[in-house]
Amino acid sequence: MEQKPFTISRRTFLKGTAATAVTLSMGTLDFRSWARASEQGPVTRIPSLCNGCGNRCAIFVFVKNGRVWRIEGNKEANGNQGVVCPKGHGYLHDLYTPNRVRGPLKRVNGRFEPISWEQAYKEIGQKINILLLDNTPDTIFWVNFPQANHAYALRLMHAMRSPNYCTHGSTCYTARSAGWNFTVGKLPSNDLKNARFIMIVGRNPAAGIDLGQVKDIVKAREAGAKLVVVDPRCNETAILADEWLPVKPGTDLALLLAMINVIVEERLYDAAFIERYTVGFDYLENEIINYPPQWAEKICDIPAETITRIARQMAAEKPRALVHRGYHGAFGSQYLNSFQTARAVAILNSLLGNINRIGGVYFSQSAELGELQPTHPVPEGPLVPKSDGTGIPGRYPLGAYGDGISHAIPELALRGKLKCGFVYHNNPLRTNPNPKRVIAGYKKLELLVVIDPVMSETASIAHYILPASFHLETDEAIDTKHTGKRAQVTLQQKAVEPLFDTRSGFQIITELGKAMGVGRYFNFTLEEANELRLKPLGVTLADLKTEGVLPVGEPWKEGFEKLDTPSGKVELYSATLERLGYPPIPRWEAPLVSPDEKDPHSFRLIHGKQANHTHAMTANTSYLMAISHRYDLIRLWMNHTRAEKLGLKDGDLVQMTSLVGEGKIRVRLTEGLHPSCVWLPSGYGIFSKHLTTAYDQGVSYNDFLPTLFDPAVGHAMSSEIIVTVKKA
Amino acid sequence: MPRYGMVIDETKCVGCYACRVACQNQNHLTATAAYNFLDEREYGTFPIVQREFQPIQCQHCDNPPCVTVCPTGASYKREDGVVLVNPTDCIGCKYCIAACPYDVRIINEKGFVEKCRFCIEFVEEGGTPACVTTCMTGVRIFGDLDDPKSEVSQYVAKNRHRLQHFKGELNTKPRIYYRKA
Numbered sequence: 001m002e003q004k005p006f007t008i009s010r011r012t013f014l015k016g017t018a019a020t021a022v023t024l025s026m027g028t029l030d031f032r033s034w035a036r037a038s039e040q041g042p043v044t045r046i047p048s049l050c051n052g053c054g055n056r057c058a059i060f061v062f063v064k065n066g067r068v069w070r071i072e073g074n075k076e077a078n079g080n081q082g083v084v085c086p087k088g089h090g091y092l093h094d095l096y097t098p099n100r101v102r103g104p105l106k107r108v109n110g111r112f113e114p115i116s117w118e119q120a121y122k123e124i125g126q127k128i129n130i131l132l133l134d135n136t137p138d139t140i141f142w143v144n145f146p147q148a149n150h151a152y153a154l155r156l157m158h159a160m161r162s163p164n165y166c167t168h169g170s171t172c173y174t175a176r177s178a179g180w181n182f183t184v185g186k187l188p189s190n191d192l193k194n195a196r197f198i199m200i201v202g203r204n205p206a207a208g209i210d211l212g213q214v215k216d217i218v219k220a221r222e223a224g225a226k227l228v229v230v231d232p233r234c235n236e237t238a239i240l241a242d243e244w245l246p247v248k249p250g251t252d253l254a255l256l257l258a259m260i261n262v263i264v265e266e267r268l269y270d271a272a273f274i275e276r277y278t279v280g281f282d283y284l285e286n287e288i289i290n291y292p293p294q295w296a297e298k299i300c301d302i303p304a305e306t307i308t309r310i311a312r313q314m315a316a317e318k319p320r321a322l323v324h325r326g327y328h329g330a331f332g333s334q335y336l337n338s339f340q341t342a343r344a345v346a347i348l349n350s351l352l353g354n355i356n357r358i359g360g361v362y363f364s365q366s367a368e369l370g371e372l373q374p375t376h377p378v379p380e381g382p383l384v385p386k387s388d389g390t391g392i393p394g395r396y397p398l399g400a401y402g403d404g405i406s407h408a409i410p411e412l413a414l415r416g417k418l419k420c421g422f423v424y425h426n427n428p429l430r431t432n433p434n435p436k437r438v439i440a441g442y443k444k445l446e447l448l449v450v451i452d453p454v455m456s457e458t459a460s461i462a463h464y465i466l467p468a469s470f471h472l473e474t475d476e477a478i479d480t481k482h483t484g485k486r487a488q489v490t491l492q493q494k495a496v497e498p499l500f501d502t503r504s505g506f507q508i509i510t511e512l513g514k515a516m517g518v519g520r521y522f523n524f525t526l527e528e529a530n531e532l533r534l535k536p537l538g539v540t541l542a543d544l545k546t547e548g549v550l551p552v553g554e555p556w557k558e559g560f561e562k563l564d565t566p567s568g569k570v571e572l573y574s575a576t577l578e579r580l581g582y583p584p585i586p587r588w589e590a591p592l593v594s595p596d597e598k599d600p601h602s603f604r605l606i607h608g609k610q611a612n613h614t615h616a617m618t619a620n621t622s623y624l625m626a627i628s629h630r631y632d633l634i635r636l637w638m639n640h641t642r643a644e645k646l647g648l649k650d651g652d653l654v655q656m657t658s659l660v661g662e663g664k665i666r667v668r669l670t671e672g673l674h675p676s677c678v679w680l681p682s683g684y685g686i687f688s689k690h691l692t693t694a695y696d697q698g699v700s701y702n703d704f705l706p707t708l709f710d711p712a713v714g715h716a717m718s719s720e721i722i723v724t725v726k727k728a
Numbered sequence: 729m730p731r732y733g734m735v736i737d738e739t740k741c742v743g744c745y746a747c748r749v750a751c752q753n754q755n756h757l758t759a760t761a762a763y764n765f766l767d768e769r770e771y772g773t774f775p776i777v778q779r780e781f782q783p784i785q786c787q788h789c790d791n792p793p794c795v796t797v798c799p800t801g802a803s804y805k806r807e808d809g810v811v812l813v814n815p816t817d818c819i820g821c822k823y824c825i826a827a828c829p830y831d832v833r834i835i836n837e838k839g840f841v842e843k844c845r846f847c848i849e850f851v852e853e854g855g856t857p858a859c860v861t862t863c864m865t866g867v868r869i870f871g872d873l874d875d876p877k878s879e880v881s882q883y884v885a886k887n888r889h890r891l892q893h894f895k896g897e898l899n900t901k902p903r904i905y906y907r908k909a
Binding site: 070093209611622 | 740741742743744745746748749750752753754756758759760762766768770772773774775777778779780781858861862863864865866
């Protein structure tokens with residue numbers, strides 16, 4: 001009938017409840033027979049949220065004959081404005097993948113055996129009690145991709161007196177956020193729709209899809225705006241652009257410093273804004289003199305006259321000109337200089353006087369949910385540093401305590417500093433650098449509990465797997481992801497009954513709390529919690545359930561307001577950075593490593609997203625992997641001229657080797673890539689044999705990336721990889 | 729009687745494949761069967777490079793070779809211009825697949841031919857084809873070419889000099905207009 005998910009014998013499986021067996025037989029109804037039977041079936045439409053990536057787009061789910069049929073975008077939603085991306089359409093089929101975990105599992109002598117939820121909770125609670133006899137609570141950690149219910153995971157860690165709640169941020173965006181925080185106090189959004197000049201550095205919203213941003217870029221372009229894309233690769237957003245600037249990877253900072261130089265030297269900045277709302281312009285003037293475009297050209301490979309021209313064009317449109325605030329690409333967590341690059345982006349925007357202005361970068365409105373107390377007391381945080389070092393005065397002084405440094409977890413486990421972990425909606429074995437160390441670290445844990453709908457790499461080494469329901473099978477916590485000119489609240493709602501013996505993330509977190517002896521902090525139902533959290537916003541849960549998206553709070557107002565920085569102004573010069581021993585004005589800083597220019601086999605390995613995949617999560621989605629195969633997308637991009645020197649033809653198999661890993665992959669030869677690097681699409685290289693669609697397809701950049709920590713922020717520096725590429 | 733047609737603005741396509749998967753869901757297709765295709769091209773020499781994607785689907789020709797060659801009359805053109813395949817008459821001879829210059833016809837697991845149907849049943853209920861509504865850059869415009877108020881006819885009227893047919897030299901007279909880069 002279908003592939004066997006894991007090594008559970010039919011006999012042990014049948015021990016499951018009768019109810020499970022019934023839903024199972026319905027769930028495995030063959031797709032085509034359902035399709036034929038349901039052509040005339042009644043259709044219901046449920047407002048909910050997509051979970052194909054972190055954007056949580058608002059959607060309507062169409063259910064036909066008890067099976068999810070298709071989705072449409074909700075036009076009211078700020079984030080996706082009525083449209084859906086390929087991942088959203090494709091990922092819904094993961095509900096029906098044969099690879100799902102069908103009930104709680106416990107690893108016994110290297111094999112997984114079914115266990116009841118109650119027994120699993122009891123055993124986890126007991127193991128933690130034993131562990132805490134001779135260990136402090138900070139040996140427990142929780143890591144997740146942050147979503148609406150992460151507030152309850154944080155609550156659980158605090159209730160256990162552990163500071164170690166972590167996100168994936170150190171492998172994604174912490175350097176970018178830190179750069180903005182130290183300059184304007186927080187991370188802004190981009191008012192792309194109203195901009196007259198848009199420059200995007202490294203970010204690629206057309207493939208690392210942000211639907212609303214792409215829609216806004218298209219609107220701006222139709223209204224006559226210019227778009228410049230800075231990226232070593234001619235990426236998919238560049239297709240919409242007036243100009244592609246193929247910067248040498250790791251040198252975006254040089255380009256930005258030279259643009260600042262032109263704007264300062266030629267006095268093209270918004271003088272009134274600088275005067276009133278910034279500090280340290282004179283320091284900037286003194287420092288930036290060192291970085292003329294002629295200097296930058298030699299470093300970043302963008303001609304000096306281009307840099308000067310772009311800077312002038314941009315300044316001519318101020319304040320309706322912006323440099324995209326960035327996400328992962330170029331300065332999210334890539335390089336040793338990523339923090340300074342993010343600072344330069346923030347400073348360049350500030351010189352254009354566009355902070356919190358129409359057509360500039362602005363502080364979007366975000367829904368402030370209510371609290372659960374006084375009815376439900378909130379545990380006090382342990383107020384101690386995390387085991388990864390964030391929070392220790394002077395260690396990672398520019399890093400984010402809230403995110404922690406999740407790629408330090410395996411190293412801490414190897415050193416015995418972490419003993420027990422919970423991994424939810426995350427798969428560090430595949431998405432963290434240097435998988436050999438990650439596997440060794442996570443395997444050393446005395447207790448590893450993984451909450452996931454499928455048997456991911458990380459789940460496959462867990463002691464207990466608590467299967468999360470698919471997002472279309474459960475209600476969840478109120479979501480505030482849709483920020484914008486007016487804040488919105490959104491809600492994930494159940495579209496179909498769970499196929500298997502699975503539970504929602506919210507339910508698992510609260511039940512774990514009870515099992516771990518801190519049930520007093522989890523004495524509420526999802527319904528109660530959602531109602532309490534909506535209360536101050538003046539909207540009802542009933543209305544939200546009907547609409548899926550509701551606007552809340554006041555609309556955004558243009559204009560400068562006191563910033564959350566020590567001076568309350570834009571810190572072109574940061575006294576805090578000076579005190580901490582970092583350049584208070586961005587200074588050129590070379591990447592940590594660079595390819596050997598004399599060796600024709602030496603490249604920098606960079607990575608990015610393809611539009612049809614989200615991290616490693618969607619690699620196993622049959623509808624999305626089919627695209628990768630049909631269009632031969634699982635290939636390493638390389639510039640033609642470099643390939644010629646290596647005797648490579650398009651489609652040839654190459655052997656790629658770094659300090660820590662090696663792998664084989666076929667090449668795509670292109671003119672659209674800086675010759676100093678090779679580019680690898682992310683999300684491939686799945687090595688869990690239980691993910692049958694994705695298993696052994698391609699490689700991941702993490703296979704080649706050593707375990708690195710940026711000394712200031714702690715990010716993974718995920719493009720500081722030099723590889724040797726040879727014909728295989 | 730409407731005269732259905734479509735504009736595809738190739739300059740806006742970023743090659744995300746959302747149209748392919750939205751269509752698969754709308755039409756209950758399996759993971760590997762699709763009615764929408766993308767042809768990627770790259771021009772120029774580093775650092776002056778341009779990439780483009782051409783979305784390709786059934787062109788709903790007014791002079792459809794697939795209809796001409798079909799031995800059973802299974803491939804037919806409706807009065808509103810939509811080219812369809814009647815599954816009860818299709819014998820799976822694949823003659824139409826060979827005749828179609830756009831290579832957009834596929835054979836399903838039951839052995840008969842399928843291809844883009846402009847989501848016609850859905851359109852008749854007041855819907856818009858799934859490939860149109862899902863697109864983040866608004867590549868496609870669909871509607872009645874004879875209705876002067878429709879977005880598609882206004883677009884065609886305004887941009888006629890910029891529009892062309894795919895392989896127009898073959899005289900297939902497609903109902904899809906392309907705007908090229």
